[in-house]
Amino acid sequence: MAAADAHRTGLVVAGHGRHVLVEAASGERLICHPRGKRNECVVGDRVDWSPTAPGSGEGVIASIDPRRNLLHREDAWRSKAFAANVDQVWLLVAVEPPFSDVQLGRALIAATAAGIPATILLNKVDLPGAAMTRARLAPYRALGIDVLEVALRRQPEASLAILAPRLKGRITLVIGPSGVGKSSLVNLAVPDAGAQVGEISRALNAGRHTTTATQWYWIDAPGTDPRAALIDTPGFQSFGLQHLAVRDLTHWMPDIGAHSAGCRFKDCSHDREPGCAVRAAVEAGELAASRLQLFQALRSELGQTRY
Ligand SMILES: Nc1nc2c(ncn2[C@@H]2O[C@H](COP(=O)(O)OP(=O)(O)OP(=O)(O)O)[C@@H](O)[C@H]2O)c(=O)[nH]1
Ligand SMILES: [Mg+2]
Ligand SMILES: [Zn+2]
Known part of the structure; x- marks a missing residue:
């Protein structure tokens, strides 16, 4: 009995709404259904x-092991998980389509709060506009994030020469808006992945998002230890942070936190108060205005009464 039970552990390798795809210890994959009404499993x-x-x-899923981490976003009306139990997250942006500081900043906060090391990947540097996009990423470099x-x-x-050493032995979650090249990355790192990329779906008229389900891809063969993997995700358009407390915000935005130590008032909101070191840093060009804007937007958003 114990031996049979031992074979019934598995890894969630794809999410399809109501059910998930589980890779059993044997390597076989099977459709699994949640035991209750809701599917609470996430890839990883x-x-x-x-x-x-x-x-x-x-x-049928009998139980979910405790997670060491979980990256998710949360709007007022719903929560959406990216994946669990990952070693790092790559925030993919591209020269085209232009990235949004708001969405990148929010994704970075979510990763920081989830305790998952984040790296920014700028793709399509072959396109004109690469220099401008590179300059727009300066505030993130200043935060100590690898770009x-x-x-x-x-x-x-x-x-691949740049990325392969960083993929080795790790579980890497790739997130970013639609069209930046997440699936292109999977196809490059996992030659037999066959992940669908932009042009193909447009030809089939499948809509704006090419990837529609989160999916796990092994990078190396069974037996490799630790065995590296990449998780491809559908592009996201908004990134709610309703799961975070407003009081922790300076913790998840360490650049704001560091400057706020110099504010005259301990409870400074960096809005209109005199002697505000955060606003002074923006005026002096030491802190990007977009960072303070994001902080203010989140402060009012997370400060709202929750139902
Ligand atoms: N110019 C240029 N285009 C690229 C590069 N890498 C990827 N692309 C193109 O970017 C488009 C989108 O690529 P995908 O890999 O499908 O993007 P995605 O992030 O997976 O998009 P979703 O699945 O919709 O979230 C495709 O047309 C790719 O050919 C690059 O290095 N340079
Ligand atoms: Mg894709
Ligand atoms: Zn202040």
Whole structure:
């Protein structure tokens, strides 16, 4: 009995709304259904499962192992998980489409709050406008975030040379808006992945988002230890942070936090108070105005009464 149970552990490798795809210890993949009404599993979860019926080839999730981390976003009306139990998150942006400081800043805060190391990847540096985009990423470099530059489709070998050492032995979650090249990255790092990229879906008229489900891809063969993987996700358009407390904001935005130590008032809101070191830093060009704008937007958003 114990031996049979031991075989019924698995890894959630794809999410499809109501059900998930679980990779069993044998390497086989099977559709698993949640036990209750709601599917609470996310890609990266370790689960225990049992067969729905003998020979059905499908399973039921019995339990989810405790997670060491979880990246998710949360709007007022819903919560959406990216993945659990990852070693790092790559925030992918591109020269085209232009990135939003608001969405990048929010994703970075979520990763910081989840305790997941984040790296920014700037793709499509072959396109005109690369220099301007690079300059726009200066505030993130100032935060101590690594910013790597690649051209996944145009310079695949050079890009892979930069990324391969960082992928090695780790579980990497890739997030970013639609069209930046997340699936292109998967196809480069995992040659037999066959992840669908932009042009194909446009040809099939499948809509704006090419990738519609979060999916786990092993980078190296079974037996490699630790075995690296990449998690491809659908592009996100908004990034709610309703799960964070307004009082912790300076903690998740350490650049604001560092400057606020110099404010005259301990409870300074960096809005209109005299002797505000954060506003002074913006005026002196030491802090990007976009960072203070994001802080103010989140302060009022997270300060709202919650129902
Ligand atoms: N110019 C240029 N285009 C690239 C590069 N890398 C990827 N692309 C193009 O960017 C487009 C989008 O690529 P995808 O990999 O599908 O983007 P995605 O982030 O997975 O998009 P979603 O699945 O919709 O979230 C495709 O047309 C790619 O060919 C690059 O290095 N340079
Ligand atoms: Mg994609
Ligand atoms: Zn202040």
